[in-house]
Amino acid sequence: MIAMANQNNILRDAIAEIARTARKDSIKKRKKRDLSRPASKWIVPTRLGNKIGTALSIVLSTVGCSHASSESGGCTMCSYLLDGTEEPPTSEQIVHQFQTAMHAVDDKESPISVKLYTSGSFLDSREVSDSARSEILQKISEDDRVEQVVIESRPEYVNDSLMSDIRCILGDRIVEIGIGLESISDSIRSICINKGFTLDDFTKALETCKEYNIGIRAYVLVKPPFLTERDALLDSVSTIVKAAELGVSTVSVNPVNVQSYTLVEKLWRARDYRPPWLWTVVEILKQAREAVDSQVTIVCDPVAAGKSRGTHNCGDCDTSFVKAIRSFSLEQNPIVFGSLSCDCKREWQHILSHEDVSLMHHI
Numbered sequence: 458m459i460a461m462a463n464q465n466n467i468l469r470d471a472i473a474e475i476a477r478t479a480r481k482d483s484i485k486k487r488k489k490r491d492l493s494r495p496a497s498k499w500i501v502p503t504r505l506g507n508k509i510g511t512a513l514s515i516v517l518s519t520v521g522c523s524h525a526s527s528e529s530g531g532c533t534m535c536s537y538l539l540d541g542t543e544e545p546p547t548s549e550q551i552v553h554q555f556q557t558a559m560h561a562v563d564d565k566e567s568p569i570s571v572k573l574y575t576s577g578s579f580l581d582s583r584e585v586s587d588s589a590r591s592e593i594l595q596k597i598s599e600d601d602r603v604e605q606v607v608i609e610s611r612p613e614y615v616n617d618s619l620m621s622d623i624r625c626i627l628g629d630r631i632v633e634i635g636i637g638l639e640s641i642s643d644s645i646r647s648i649c650i651n652k653g654f655t656l657d658d659f660t661k662a663l664e665t666c667k668e669y670n671i672g673i674r675a676y677v678l679v680k681p682p683f684l685t686e687r688d689a690l691l692d693s694v695s696t697i698v699k700a701a702e703l704g705v706s707t708v709s710v711n712p713v714n715v716q717s718y719t720l721v722e723k724l725w726r727a728r729d730y731r732p733p734w735l736w737t738v739v740e741i742l743k744q745a746r747e748a749v750d751s752q753v754t755i756v757c758d759p760v761a762a763g764k765s766r767g768t769h770n771c772g773d774c775d776t777s778f779v780k781a782i783r784s785f786s787l788e789q790n791p792i793v794f795g796s797l798s799c800d801c802k803r804e805w806q807h808i809l810s811h812e813d814v815s816l817m818h819h820i
């Protein structure tokens with residue numbers, strides 16, 4: 458791979474422009490919402506230490522991601538801005554959204570891991586005011602069922618004073634900041650994803666978190682646009698291995714799903730993009746689990762799996778793959794993949810060896 462800085466900048470700007478255009482209409486499509494309604498949420502089993510508990514993911518409605526709504530155009534695969542609201546909710550409304558969502562879990566389902574999402578960054582005070590953030594964390598600290606808290610944020614909002622506040626309020630609970638590292642490669646993150654931060658930004662956030670015994674949950678994106686299936690596989694494995702070496706506590710593996718009003722959707726409609734094979738996802742999990750210290754948890758809960766817009770195989774075997782991936786996330790044991798087999802494996806292998814050379818070979 459030869460680095461040609463000027464051409465990279467031109468390429469990155471062109472891709473950002475397409476991402477911006479694809480997204481333009483989405484803001485108008487945002488629905489008027491009752492800003493006090495309960496936040497959307499979902500519940501799945503999760504491993505907490507040696508126990509199986511419940512992960513409660515809560516998506517608060519805010520004005521949405523600053524990066525996505527900025528002139529940068531936002532990430533090439535993400536349309537979460539659509540979930541945002543036109544009017545910024547008040548602090549009381551955000552706290553109310555949170556409180557009503559917490560009622561979804563009953564005491565039998567503890568211990569609980571609470572995951573706070575906003576379709577952007579929970580730590581961005583433009584989305585969640587300082588007072589709303591403190592009040593939500595305070596309420597969590599008063600709930601003995603909660604053993605783990607995961608807060609999603611871009612790295613630019615991680616700083617000493619916030620991490621110190623979070624640690625202080627949440628006491629000795631396990632805390633992780635979830636950051637979309639996506640790829641360890643600055644070229645792939647910047648050009649293919651238009652992510653808008655560097656590995657250096659990520660590493661600084663990680664070092665700050667370490668000071669407060671706060672872990673990092675790194676999100677790894679499987680198959681950003683412009684990569685072949687094979688490059689995507691290699692990139693995800695090396696990203697997981699290197700993120701573990703940097704000291705992340707958890708890796709969450711996220712195969713691309715095709716979201717509306719994105720550059721990825723444009724490519725997909727033009728038949729220039731296929732979401733990753735489930736075979737690829739399983740291979741990434743197997744190789745990464747083998748290579749990475751067992752202290753680092755590797756999880757995957759693929760969105761739209763088995764559908765044409767999500768990670769999929771031939772259609773016949775998809776359900777068994779998704780089931781195995783879920784078991785792997787709980788048990789951390791790649792043995793759950795042992796029984797997977799299907800005729801479509803040959804097609805996948807053929808694609809791995811013969812797909813056209815991707816953009817990344819040129820930069």
Ligand SMILES: [Zn+2]
Pocket residue numbers: 770771772773774775799800801802
């Ligand atoms: Zn199959």
